[in-house]
Amino acid sequence: MAASPQGNPWPTLVPAVLLVALVFLVPIGNMLRLSLSTETGIGLGNYIAFFGKAHQTDALLRSLQLAGLATLISGLLAWPLAYFVAFCVPVRLRLLCLLVLIAPFWTSFTIRAFSWQLVLSDNGVIAWTMAQLTGGQVALGVLYTMSASVLGLALFGAMLTTLTLFGAMSAIDRKLVEAAASLGAQPWSLARDIIIPLALPGWAVGVTLTFIFSGGDYAVPTLLGGGLKPVLAQLMLSTVKGTYDLPTAATMAVLLVLVVLLAGAPILVYTLLRQRAG
Numbered sequence: 148m149a150a151s152p153q154g155n156p157w158p159t160l161v162p163a164v165l166l167v168a169l170v171f172l173v174p175i176g177n178m179l180r181l182s183l184s185t186e187t188g189i190g191l192g193n194y195i196a197f198f199g200k201a202h203q204t205d206a207l208l209r210s211l212q213l214a215g216l217a218t219l220i221s222g223l224l225a226w227p228l229a230y231f232v233a234f235c236v237p238v239r240l241r242l243l244c245l246l247v248l249i250a251p252f253w254t255s256f257t258i259r260a261f262s263w264q265l266v267l268s269d270n271g272v273i274a275w276t277m278a279q280l281t282g283g284q285v286a287l288g289v290l291y292t293m294s295a296s297v298l299g300l301a302l303f304g305a306m307l308t309t310l311t312l313f314g315a316m317s318a319i320d321r322k323l324v325e326a327a328a329s330l331g332a333q334p335w336s337l338a339r340d341i342i343i344p345l346a347l348p349g350w351a352v353g354v355t356l357t358f359i360f361s362g363g364d365y366a367v368p369t370l371l372g373g374g375l376k377p378v379l380a381q382l383m384l385s386t387v388k389g390t391y392d393l394p395t396a397a398t399m400a401v402l403l404v405l406v407v408l409l410a411g412a413p414i415l416v417y418t419l420l421r422q423r424a425g
Contacts, residue, residue: 175404181397193398203382207402209293210378211410214362216297218411221304222354228309230342233316245313248306256303260370263299264290267371291373299367300357308353315349316342355411362407379403 185192197203232244251259266272267290277285289295319342327337365380374381379399386396 178397178400181394182401184394193394194402197395197398197402203379203399206377206379206382207399207406209376210362210380210403211406213293213296213300213368213378214358214407214410217300217304217361218354218358220297220301221308221357222350224301224305225308225312225350225353228305229312229316229346230338232309233313233319245310248309248313251303251306257366257370259303260299260366263295264370267295267298290371291375293372293376296368296372299371300361300364304353304357304361307357308350311349311353311356312346313349315346319345351414351417355414358411358414359407362410363403 182193183189183191228248232241232248236244264271267287268274269286269288269290271287271290274285274287277287289298324337324341327341332340363380364378365384368374368378368381372378377385380403383396383399383403386392386399
């Protein structure tokens with residue numbers, strides 16, 4: 148008798164594992180190999196040289212600072228947005244709200260960054276509106292700064308985190324919330340003791356993804372930040388385009404991946420362990 152599909156998962160797992168190895172592990176392995184390639188063979192010379200150059204370490208720290216600020220802002224904005232959609236919006240309008248949240252994902256990330264360029268420039272919509280209200284010329288001075296980059300990444304991250312958080316909040320049993328309310332629990336107690344603990348895994352996934360893509364993003368720091376104080380992704384591209392020094396660029400890429408994952412993973416791991424313990 149043939150084995151049941153439920154008892155033998157390998158026929159479906161093997162193609163998936165091979166696909167992941169082909170499109171993910173092989174490029175990562177090749178990048179790691181390049182980062183270890185030196186003129187004398189294989190070694191850590193590229194990594195030692197990286198930390199010996201202040202402008203490169205500054206770019207790495209700037210990438211982490213940008214990712215941290217964008218993640219913090221988006222993580223805070225996601226809670227009221229997700230709560231409003233999950234608990235305050237009528238069921239018949241909930242799908243419409245989700246479509247509004249998802250709509251920006253249908254547009255290229257670069258196009259959205261260009262749009263914010265038009266909004267934040269000294270001749271943009273905000274400056275024009277303020278000029279009409281004050282009767283004088285207004286210079287925002289926001290475009291091509293770190294603040295503009297943080298804003299652009301935080302708004303995209305807020306949408307992403309809101310979606311994952313909404314999914315977690317939607318899974319909360321409404322009878323549990325209603326029972327706590329009927330027993331006299333105040334709104335803050337409901338949020339602290341029921342909603343936040345149960346929705347925390349969804350929030351952790353959202354902020355972790357936001358931190359990862361913010362730390363390695365190139366478009367927003369270039370279009371909104373202006374590249375005056377480059378992040379590591381910009382430095383990588385300029386290295387490839389300028390000197391075609393692939394080992395140095397690969398070293399930057401490996402370090403960025405490792406640092407971003409090490410910085411973002413504890414949030415996700417802590418939340419998952421807390422969920423399992425609870």
